[in-house]
Amino acid sequence: MTAGGVITFLRPTGLSGLQTIAVGIMPLLRSFSRTSAANSGVPKNINLGWVDIVLFRLIVWYHYIMKFFIASPWKNKTQVEQLTGELDKLGHSAYSYVESGANLLTGKPIEDEMKEFTKALVNWKIDDRIAKIAESEVQAIKDADVVILLLPAGDSSHMEAGIGYGLGKRLVLIGPVEKPEVIYLLFNHVYLDISSFLQDFSFLTE
Known part of the structure; x- marks a missing residue:
């Protein structure tokens, strides 16, 4: 079971649904505020830019909220746990198997959950619990804006990163590369450790 970690930032390549709505209704709200002021006798020299300010702040705030799949x-x-916690502190919604991604099988603490997961893997082809986990992790990748491959990692984690690439997600590689792989050239950003990643976040401006 890999760390299906999703934690949330705005799609770096375009407006989100909320942003699109905000941008679309901005002209209407401007017109409404001016019309209301004119009809109510409010002096024309009063600045009614509060509508723009509120919507602008809403857009900017949402722009820095991202979902991560770890x-x-x-x-x-x-x-x-460290990465999930740090991202959460920065205001990003975080999902990972150590928190909200756990308890898919039993509702028990993650340590007990992993024991059940290991047992379920024996009959992975027919065990509904494994199918549930697979569906949950694939959906989490679809919902994510950024997929992080945290090294060292095995085949399953690399496959999840590959799914992210296929879906057009931004890819981040974190950790010392002890065994170089050709696919690492596909990653948008590479960091030696978690601290380096947290100090950069350069992908937010791209």
């Missing part, structure tokens, strides 16, 4: 194995639990 692809990483169970053995990296401590690092996944």
